[in-house]
Amino acid sequence: MNPRLLQAPVSRRLSRQDRLLASIGRALSAVSASPAGGRPLPLADVGDRAPVALSEVERRESGALMRVNHVGEVCAQALYEGQAATSADPGLQAFFKEAAAEEGDHLAWTRQRLSELGARPSLLNPVWYGGALLLGAVAGRFGDRHSLGFMVETERQVERHLAGHLERLPVADVGSRAIVEHMRRDEAGHADRAQALGAAPMPGPVRAVMHLAARIMTATAHRI
Template sequence: MPDSLIINFDKALRTVFAPAASRRPYPDAGVEDAELSEAEKHHAAGLMRVNHSGEVCAQALYQGQSLTARNPEAAQALIEASDEETEHLAWCERRLNELGSRKSFLNPVLYAGSFGLGVLAGALGDKWNLGFLAETERQVEGHLDSHLASLPEQDAKSRAIVEQMKIDEVKHAETALAHGGADLPLPVKMAMKLSSKLMTKTAYYL
């Protein structure tokens, strides 16, 4: 357990403060950057900042969940999902830089809160732990769909990133269900939606 805590603390510092790296090619590699107005750049950057903060939350959730997961297979599934979310961080961060913007100031707070939720979810047992992961990914998929509808039509680079993220999130949800994830009670789903809405509204600006 002490080793796991040290590893998770190092992971937290890297997620919040260090630039992320991607092992896979960037989804927008080779896609030409379009001419965007200042208003379109501002909006695209706000959406990508929300996506980046969402991936920070995902990292924290998965790390917390893997720390308390009882089944080694479930823990491994969480760790693998976390690795792919790290690539999402790299994609969003580079796109934010290209748009002349920045990451959210709220990321350290978001990470801490999400890590605590992950630890709690893991402590409730693997079926609820994995069910929480699956529901998280379903809701993220919904957010990404709304971003694809809202991004400037000509912003093909941001769109390529969001589309690949959506594919990965769907896969993570399916993996969680395949490992025995349970369907969460409706009040829990609604609480998750409310907290997610609060995060997206604030991270867009801050």
């Protein structure tokens, strides 16, 4: 018997196992206390990040808002994981993974800022991750154009959400504001790139459901 016939299924199985293990590793990293990021914290455009005296009320409000943003980044990791896993196009898989790497920076920045503010991450992060992973996989099942359309709509909603946070974050909290502003620019870039790759527009009812789900998530993460 041709030895390749024996080896091929084994190597495919191992490859699948490797991918599953890598996927589990990324999930654990996303909800861990110190996720790995590539780019340094955005500081340059705000100058000195030495702790500004925030009042207790300001510190708590910043902590709650940055907890929401951290949850958003946990979800971004899971969404792109699900979308990359369900696309058959290697180029698109690479695109989702590249976007996920930038989101990984956001994840690390928001996690670090939470610590600096003495705030804790959401207790429900494993739940958020699991739900978003499922959502990303469902979006991917509708095909690449719709998956890209889902990404465009998600990123546009996140961009608007972050712009709203820039109005709500205490003016004195220059550290959080620099992070959120940098993230807002990155999310706009993600949407633009997904649009340029041929994203299909999302139907109005789908956009409305996504908006409602995001509102429930943000309201919950603000407290829990």
